[in-house]
Amino acid sequence: MTAMMKAAIFVEPGRIELADKPIPDVGPNDALVRITTTTICGTDVHILKGEYPVAKGLTVGHEPVGVIEKLGSAVQGYTEGQRVIAGAICPNFNSYAAQDGYPSQDGSYLIPQGLCGCHGYKATAGWRFGNLIDGTQAEYVLVPDAQANLAPIPDGLTDEQVLMCPDIMSTGFKGAENANIRIGDTVVVFAQGPIGLCATAGARLLGATTIIAVDGNDHRLGISKKMGADVTLNFMNCNVVDEIMKLTGGKGVDSSIEALGTQATFESALRVLKPGGTLSSLGVYSSDLKIPLTAFAAGLGDHKINTALCPGGKERMRRLMNVVESGRIDLGVMVTHQYKLDNIVEAYDLFANQRDGVLKVAIKPR
Ligand SMILES: [Zn+2]
Numbered sequence: 392m393t394a395m396m397k398a399a400i401f402v403e404p405g406r407i408e409l410a411d412k413p414i415p416d417v418g419p420n421d422a423l424v425r426i427t428t429t430t431i432c433g434t435d436v437h438i439l440k441g442e443y444p445v446a447k448g449l450t451v452g453h454e455p456v457g458v459i460e461k462l463g464s465a466v467q468g469y470t471e472g473q474r475v476i477a478g479a480i481c482p483n484f485n486s487y488a489a490q491d492g493y494p495s496q497d498g499s500y501l502i503p504q505g506l507c508g509c510h511g512y513k514a515t516a517g518w519r520f521g522n523l524i525d526g527t528q529a530e531y532v533l534v535p536d537a538q539a540n541l542a543p544i545p546d547g548l549t550d551e552q553v554l555m556c557p558d559i560m561s562t563g564f565k566g567a568e569n570a571n572i573r574i575g576d577t578v579v580v581f582a583q584g585p586i587g588l589c590a591t592a593g594a595r596l597l598g599a600t601t602i603i604a605v606d607g608n609d610h611r612l613g614i615s616k617k618m619g620a621d622v623t624l625n626f627m628n629c630n631v632v633d634e635i636m637k638l639t640g641g642k643g644v645d646s647s648i649e650a651l652g653t654q655a656t657f658e659s660a661l662r663v664l665k666p667g668g669t670l671s672s673l674g675v676y677s678s679d680l681k682i683p684l685t686a687f688a689a690g691l692g693d694h695k696i697n698t699a700l701c702p703g704g705k706e707r708m709r710r711l712m713n714v715v716e717s718g719r720i721d722l723g724v725m726v727t728h729q730y731k732l733d734n735i736v737e738a739y740d741l742f743a744n745q746r747d748g749v750l751k752v753a754i755k756p757r
Contacts, residue, residue: 397756398450398529399735404441407739408453415525415533419465422537423483424457424475424716428550429527429754430726431735432558433584434481434675436743438521442677452662452754453520453555456550459541472546476712477534477589478703479558482517483584484539495700500535515700528735530756538557542708543714544560550570551753555589555722556711562673563589563650564711569697570646570671574598580620580648581634581660585725585750586673587650588618592720594648595619604640605659607629617724635663643668652676661694662686669695697746726749731757732756 393413400410415443417423429452430577437443437631438451445451458475459488469475482489486499487510498506503525507513519535520526534540544553563586572578578599580590583606594602595618604620608611624631635644639720643665649656652674658681660670666688687694714720730738 397732398525399452399732401438401445401447401449401451401626403447405439406618407435407439410448410736412450412525416532417461417463417533420534420536420538421463421490422459422466422469422475422534422541422568422591423461424455424477424532424534425460426455426530426756427474427530428456428554428665429458429740430454430554430751431528431742431754433586433634435521435528436739437675437752439739439743441545445643447516449521449523450527450529451527452526453518453522453529454554455520455532455534456544456554456557456561459534460531461688464535465543468538469541469543474539476553476557476708477537477540477542477545478561478701478708479520480517480561480701481519481535481653482703483536485611488512488517494704498574517703518700528732530732535697537652539704542705542712545712548716551723551726552710552715554668554753555585555725556708556715557749559585559724559725560589560714561617561703561707563591564593564596564697565699565702566590566648566673567593567673568594569699570594570648571669571695571735572597572599572646575600576645577601577603577639578646578648579603579605579663580650580651581605582651583608583615583657583675584650586724588614588750589722590650590673591615591620592618594646595721596714597742599646601638603635603644611750616726618720624732632659632662639665641664643737645669648672649674654678654680658683658686669697670697672696675700684698726753730750730754738750
């Protein structure tokens with residue numbers, strides 16, 4: 392008889408529900424991880440609402456913290472029973488895209504299915520959990536290319552302390568890294584959801600000395616200050632672009648980080664950028680963007696616009712957990728709620744409707 396597990400699956404738009412599924416078989420390069428803690432991402436809410444399509448019956452979720460239950464025969468250097476995380480993005484690091492420096496854009500495993508060219512480059516295809524393969528909101532998850540993607544959790548760190556590493560912290564920090572921040576820079580971060588908060592913390596770690604955080608929620612702006620913001624602006628109470636130009640003496644910021652994915656935030660991020668500055672975009676956009684001509688200096692402003700998908704892989708995860716272990720930032724404050732996997736539908740309802748000051752929800756199968 393096949394052993395079964397509980398998993399949160401996408402049923403149809405508006406419905407993610409708990410179902411019984413077989414515990415997956417382990418191939419030579421895989422690892423089966425027993426989930427001890429996972430969480431819900433804003434992207435999962437897009438999936439729930441049907442705004443981002445995934446296959447019916449797919450297990451959702453892409454943020455795994457757990458224990459190795461079973462290792463594939465080719466995976467070396469790990470032991471069963473070891474506590475691990477894996478990145479939300481878990482590419483095949485042998486691919487051309489990975490060796491070119493863009494593992495998150497690796498679709499090499501799709502070649503046999505004819506879903507990308509023989510080169511294996513496919514935008515966003517490094518994101519497999521809860522997108523193209525079964526995800527982490529379950530009792531077990533199969534981690535592909537485990538040798539490159541499993542990262543041991545340092546002794547002494549709790550599940551909650553490393554829960555942001557697979558996605559939120561990796562993405563938020565990438566936003567700061569992509570912003571070309573230098574010591575002494577002025578940086579603005581548009582939107583202070585979990586990822587924007589991590590971008591704020593990342594800007595601080597990289598040496599920005601004036602960090603402006605923008606959001607419409609005063610509670611979140613309060614947390615921004617704890618994460619490293621020097622100035623907070625609530626767009627409900629002021630004209631953000633005017634305020635930032637005033638704060639910078641009319642020069643504009645060295646870097647602006649967009650962490651929402653709307654025309655308004657993208658446009659403001661460009662309008663406040665100094666000539667020669669860098670706009671680092673993290674948002675997931677759901678319609679065409681317009682670039683305003685004046686803010687873009689008609690294309691002559693030496694502006695840089697960078698985009699990114701969350702970096703994954705064991706070395707990235709090791710670095711992020713090192714940041715946590717060193718005490719440089721405390722992400723524990725972002726885990727505001729806890730739910731059993733059995734009650735995940737309730738957790739989605741709270742998170743999707745942003746009730747009760749929720750930032751991140753810890754989901755525990757047991
Ligand atoms: Zn995510």
